[in-house]
Amino acid sequence: MRRGRRFGLSNRAYWGLLVGMAAVFVALVVWYLVSIVVQARPAFSTLGFSWIFSKVWDPTHGRFGLLPFILGTFETTAIALVLAVPIGLGTAIALAHLVPDRLRPPLSTAVELLAAVPSVVYGLWGLIVLAPVFRSTVEPFLSSVLGWTGLFNGPSDGVGLLLAGVILFVMVLPTMVAISRDVLAVVPVEQVEGALALGATKWQVLRKVVVPGARTGILGGFTLAMGRALGETVAVALVIGNSPFIAHSVKAPAATLASLIVNNFGEATGTELAALFGAALVLLVIGISVNALARVLVKSTVRGGAASVAVA
Amino acid sequence: MATTLSFDASSDPILQRRREIQGVATASLKRRKVYSKIAVAVCWAFLGIAIIPLVAVVAYVVIKGLPAWNPDFFTHVTTPEGIAGGGVWNAIVGTAEIGIIATGVAVPLGLSCGLFLAESEGKVAGAVRFTADVMTGVPSITIGIFGYIAIVKNFGYSGLAGAFAIGIVMLPVIVRAGETAFRGVPPTLSEAALALGARKSVIARRVVVPAALPGVITGVLLAVARGLGETAPLLLTVFGNQYMQWNPTKPMNALTLVIFENSSQPYADLIQVAWGAALLLMVVVLVLSIGSRVTAAVLRREKR
Numbered sequence: 018m019r020r021g022r023r024f025g026l027s028n029r030a031y032w033g034l035l036v037g038m039a040a041v042f043v044a045l046v047v048w049y050l051v052s053i054v055v056q057a058r059p060a061f062s063t064l065g066f067s068w069i070f071s072k073v074w075d076p077t078h079g080r081f082g083l084l085p086f087i088l089g090t091f092e093t094t095a096i097a098l099v100l101a102v103p104i105g106l107g108t109a110i111a112l113a114h115l116v117p118d119r120l121r122p123p124l125s126t127a128v129e130l131l132a133a134v135p136s137v138v139y140g141l142w143g144l145i146v147l148a149p150v151f152r153s154t155v156e157p158f159l160s161s162v163l164g165w166t167g168l169f170n171g172p173s174d175g176v177g178l179l180l181a182g183v184i185l186f187v188m189v190l191p192t193m194v195a196i197s198r199d200v201l202a203v204v205p206v207e208q209v210e211g212a213l214a215l216g217a218t219k220w221q222v223l224r225k226v227v228v229p230g231a232r233t234g235i236l237g238g239f240t241l242a243m244g245r246a247l248g249e250t251v252a253v254a255l256v257i258g259n260s261p262f263i264a265h266s267v268k269a270p271a272a273t274l275a276s277l278i279v280n281n282f283g284e285a286t287g288t289e290l291a292a293l294f295g296a297a298l299v300l301l302v303i304g305i306s307v308n309a310l311a312r313v314l315v316k317s318t319v320r321g322g323a324a325s326v327a328v329a
Numbered sequence: 330m331a332t333t334l335s336f337d338a339s340s341d342p343i344l345q346r347r348r349e350i351q352g353v354a355t356a357s358l359k360r361r362k363v364y365s366k367i368a369v370a371v372c373w374a375f376l377g378i379a380i381i382p383l384v385a386v387v388a389y390v391v392i393k394g395l396p397a398w399n400p401d402f403f404t405h406v407t408t409p410e411g412i413a414g415g416g417v418w419n420a421i422v423g424t425a426e427i428g429i430i431a432t433g434v435a436v437p438l439g440l441s442c443g444l445f446l447a448e449s450e451g452k453v454a455g456a457v458r459f460t461a462d463v464m465t466g467v468p469s470i471t472i473g474i475f476g477y478i479a480i481v482k483n484f485g486y487s488g489l490a491g492a493f494a495i496g497i498v499m500l501p502v503i504v505r506a507g508e509t510a511f512r513g514v515p516p517t518l519s520e521a522a523l524a525l526g527a528r529k530s531v532i533a534r535r536v537v538v539p540a541a542l543p544g545v546i547t548g549v550l551l552a553v554a555r556g557l558g559e560t561a562p563l564l565l566t567v568f569g570n571q572y573m574q575w576n577p578t579k580p581m582n583a584l585t586l587v588i589f590e591n592s593s594q595p596y597a598d599l600i601q602v603a604w605g606a607a608l609l610l611m612v613v614v615l616v617l618s619i620g621s622r623v624t625a626a627v628l629r630r631e632k633r
Contacts, residue, residue: 031530035448038441039457042500046460049475049497056478107375115372126622131383133551133618135558137585138607141592142386145393145600187382194379216358218365241466248468250561251589275470279564282477297474301467308466312459 050301057298060291068292069299074261074277076285081292083299085263089178089271090303092264093253094246096182101189102239108190109197109235110223125198132191140252143184148175148256151183156268171266176258179267184256185249189242196241200234201227237314244307248300250275274300387611394608397601406573407587407602415598417606419573423488423581424610427567428557430492430577435499435556436549442500443507444533458508464501472497473562481566488577491567498559499552506548510541543625550621554614560585584610 026034060068064081071082112124152175159179160169204227212222228235258270259280272280274296285293401416408415442461446454476494484490514537522532538545568580569590584606591603 025528025530025534028529031528031533034530035441035445038438039445041438042442042504043457043460045497045500046464048479049472052475052478053471056474104375104379107372108379111372111376115369116376130615130618131387133554133558133614134386135560135585135607135610135614137558137560137588138390138611139386141588141603141607142389144592145604146385146389187386190379191383218361220365220368221361224368244466248466248470250468250470251564251585255589255592275468275561278470278474279561282565294474294478297471301471304466304468304471305463308463309459311466312462 053294053298053301057291057294060288060295063288064292069295072263076281076289079288081289081295083274083292083296085261086272086274086277086296087299088263089257090247090273090275090300092178092271093181093185093257093273094243096179096267097185097189097246098239098243100183100186101193101242104186105190105193105239105242106197106228106235109194109201110228112194113198113201114223114227125195128191128194128198132195134191136188136249136252137255139184139188140255143180143187143252143256144176147183148180151175151180160268168267171269173268174258174270176256177266177268177270178257178264181253181257181271181273184252185246188249188252189245192245193238193242196238197231197235200231200238204230233314237311240307240311240314244304244311247307248275248304250279254279274303390604390607390611393601393604394606394611397605398608402602402605407571407582409571415602417582417584417587417602417609419570420582420584420587420606421609422573422575423491423567423570423583424557424585426575426577426581427488427492427495427563427583428553430489431496431499431556432549432553434492435496435503435552439500439503439552440507440538440545442504444511444537446504446508447511447537458505461501461504464497465505468561469498469559470561470565473565476562476566484578486566486568486580488567488574488579488581491563491581491583492577494562494566495556495559498562499556502552502555503549506551507541507545510544510548511537513544514540543628546628547621547625550617550624554617557617558585558610558614560589564589 025031060081068081069083069087071080072084073080073082074085112121112128116124152173156169156173156175156179160173163169208226208230209222212226217225253273254276257272257276259272259276260270261272261277264271278293278296278300281289282293403416403421404418405416406419407417442457446458446461472494475497476490480487480490480493518536518540519532522536527535563583563586567583567586569586570580570582574581587606588603588610591599591606594600
């Protein structure tokens with residue numbers, strides 16, 4: 018008896034197709050990494066390696082120090098994290114364990130939807146709405162209360178490091194809360210009930226059982242949020258004031274690696290263009306390190322599941 | 330024999346000690362309860378602090394954006410500063426074309442990679458998976474730089490270059506979401522098809538992909554929402570264009586570009602347009618996110 022015609026690709030062709038597609042994807046990523054390294058090389062060959070940590074950015078005189086921008090990148094991220102870590106963790110705990118059951122799904126959905134709001138919208142809001150408030154109220158108030166620390170010297174411009182950090186905080190908050198809430202919610206009920214049966218109060222259960230159980234996942238979420246804050250471009254470029262000098266006050270205008278690239282890319286040529294590619298390379302190295310770290314941390318707590326979808 | 334059973338409870342050392350311990354325990358319980366109340370209240374306060382700015386962003390975009398929505402806003406192209414009555418029609422066209430092209434390329438490629446990851450174990454798959462994971466988090470501006478190096482340097486600024494960059498932003502999200510969805514399909518389904526003599530490619534097309542469809546749709550729509558909201562890669566690849574441009578091989582405009590360019594202008598009408606564009610973008614992104622959930626829920630219910 019003749020065998021019926023078999024439908025579809027042979028197993029070998031099908032497998033070849035899948036492997037081929039995966040190879041295309043990996044090739045794209047390799048092309049992406051290599052092309053940035055290659056384009057940044059002229060900057061390293063003409064300026065040496067020390068230019069990355071040189072303080073002066075002055076294209077007309079051929080000085081392309083990246084230090085102010087590296088500092089700006091880390092400073093804005095630090096401000097964002099100082100606000101986001103306690104508030105994000107508290108919000109996640111409240112959403113996972115304190116909010117009444119009926120309110121939990123809508124609030125969780127709202128947080129996840131907010132995570133999808135484009136960053137440029139946060140930038141627009143920061144520049145038009147928040148900057149005038151910062152100029153007239155928040156920054157003078159902080160200067161009068163915390164002026165003795167020396168961190169709040171100089172004029173209150175509204176735009177600057179502080180506003181950029183606050184905008185980043187608002188921007189990363191939904192992501193951070195969504196991930197932390199996922200890992201906090203998967204702590205086994207038996208452990209929670211066991212602790213309650215031993216007479217622990219609600220807070221003791223949260224602090225000694227729930228948070229430690231989800232610790233690495235939370236840490237991973239925070240690191241991911243940090244990666245986002247480090248690499249955010251347009252929201253920061255709109256509110257940071259874009260000054261190529263090292264800021265000596267939290268209120269002062271500054272710039273980050275990403276905002277430097279986006280503001281100078283249009284007119285840059287020659288060594289300046291290569292220096293901008295170099296800035297992209299530095300940013301990429303920082304971003305990949307932070308993200309790889311976050312992936313490893315999240316993976317050790319939850320395998321697959323809700324958290325990895327939220328991360329994506 | 331008379332036994333003295335007189336028992337002086339108030340001076341018995343053992344009972345005394347016990348009362349002391351109980352006193353300490355009660356005090357400690359009270360203190361623990363107070364601590365607990367305070368800490369829980371702090372968590373609630375943080376929830377409130379977190380909600381305020383997020384609600385404020387959404388509220389401002391709606392309140393400031395809605396007045397910008399008039400027929401001209403949707404049908405006229407952007408105007409330079411000083412000329413009143415511009416719209417964002419060219420930006421809508423640009424964002425739509427860039428989004429469609431990027432999705433059209435990234436979805437088949439990304440889902441194939443997802444299928445590859447779901448069907449294979451070992452070091453190669455692990456490396457591909459790690460690549461995808463790391464790519465979801467690289468700064469999007471560096472992807473814009475790549476688009477500039479790879480496409481713009483050779484062919485000039487164009488909508489296609491933007492679609493290339495946006496496609497790369499979307500790819501890793503689709504890969505990972507696809508893998509998660511495909512892995513969720515019960516192996517018994519594909520084993521049954523295998524027992525009937527179906528080839529792997531047929532199983533993938535007829536069994537695995539349909540069964541994983543809810544998850545796939547959610548992942549793809551989330552990736553599209555993320556891609557449409559990107560600004561930085563577009564700044565370096567499509568450049569922006571004041572005029573109407575249907576041809577994706579030429580510089581185009583996009584909604585995110587309009588918001589970015591207009592928001593730093595000192596003209597009220599341009600900022601108004603920026604708010605309108607922000608509202609439009611937010612509505613599109615929210616519709617995609619909610620749509621993905623609803624579609625997934627409906628598909629899941631039909632399966633049961």
